[in-house]
Amino acid sequence: MSRTRYRIYDDRYPHFMTCTVVGWLPVFTRPEAVDIVLDAWRFAQRERSLQLFGYVILENHLHFIASAPGLSTVIKSFKSYTARRVIDLLGQRSANVLLKQFRFYKEANKVDCDYQLWQEGSQPKQIDSDEMMCQKIEYTHNNPLKRGYVSDPIHWRYSSAANYAGQPGLINVITDWQTSPTSRSQAPLGNARIEAPLRSTIESVAMIREAELPNLRSQAEFGNEGVL
Numbered sequence: 091m092s093r094t095r096y097r098i099y100d101d102r103y104p105h106f107m108t109c110t111v112v113g114w115l116p117v118f119t120r121p122e123a124v125d126i127v128l129d130a131w132r133f134a135q136r137e138r139s140l141q142l143f144g145y146v147i148l149e150n151h152l153h154f155i156a157s158a159p160g161l162s163t164v165i166k167s168f169k170s171y172t173a174r175r176v177i178d179l180l181g182q183r184s185a186n187v188l189l190k191q192f193r194f195y196k197e198a199n200k201v202d203c204d205y206q207l208w209q210e211g212s213q214p215k216q217i218d219s220d221e222m223m224c225q226k227i228e229y230t231h232n233n234p235l236k237r238g239y240v241s242d243p244i245h246w247r248y249s250s251a252a253n254y255a256g257q258p259g260l261i262n263v264i265t266d267w268q269t270s271p272t273s274r275s276q277a278p279l280g281n282a283r284i285e286a287p288l289r290s291t292i293e294s295v296a297m298i299r300e301a302e303l304p305n306l307r308s309q310a311e312f313g314n315e316g317v318l
Contacts, residue, residue, distance in 0.1 A: 098214045101161035104143055104267075105214040106226040109169060110151040112195035112206050115188060117176060118149050124248055126175045127152065128261050130168050135262065138164045143264050144227045146234065146249035153230045155217065165212050173207035220268075227254070 098105060111117050118124050124147055131154075134140035138158055145154035158164045180188050192205035217223045231254070234246040243251040253259035 098162045098216070100216065101157065101159060104141070104155050104157040104217045104223065105161060106153070106155050106217060107165065107212040107214045108151060108153050109212050110209045112209050113191060114150045115191055116149040117188065117207070118147055118152075118248075120179070120183075122179055123176050126172050126179065130172050131261055134158065134164055134168060140164055141264055142261065143223075143267050144230050144250045144254075145263070146230045146246065148233060148237070153233065155223070155226055155230065161214075169208050169212070176207055177205050223267075
């Protein structure tokens with residue numbers, strides 16, 4: 091697997107990022123594994139000034155939109171921490187099949203560990219316009235819908251679709267980023283773009299019906315994929 095990576099050149103901008111499990115293995119069918127990701131983001135929000143604008147966690151990868159001072163370092167720490175914690179969790183649960191596969195996929199250059207959870211890189215894409223931010227949020231929320239897991243994005247527990255519909259989410263997300271003082275201070279786009287009212291984003295999210303989140307079974311949220 092190549093170590094070629096996209097790069098973050100200006101962390102004043104939000105970036106759309108993707109983290110993918112090696113071999114597309116279904117790790118996040120376990121709610122405890124999802125909690126590790128959410129806890130890592132919460133820590134980064136408190137301690138590293140991470141701003142989270144949207145996310146979705148699927149069974150074998152996740153998308154999120156974020157900004158932070160030193161974003162590259164924050165993401166590196168996030169991936170390192172979550173990898174260690176998830177591997178420890180699988181060991182505690184005797185998930186030997188998954189652990190064997192993670193050992194198989196381990197890169198030859200990773201001499202300091204026995205397993206590899208994440209593929210290299212996070213494919214950061216700089217968001218430098220209102221239109222791009224809107225498109226990435228919609229793409230993120232529609233991932234479970236396109237996969238046929240749910241009939242409405244708001245029904246997917248592990249995403250920020252509920253936050254954008256004005257309902258409680260699992261983690262704090264900046265949904266009013268078009269008027270956020272912090273966004274204005276960090277984004278060099280100023281009044282021309284990031285600060286401008288983005289009616290297209292709000293209207294598209296408002297189209298999600300205002301229904302309470304159903305009490306879905308924890309594993310059913312990831313379709314028919316079983317828990318290893």
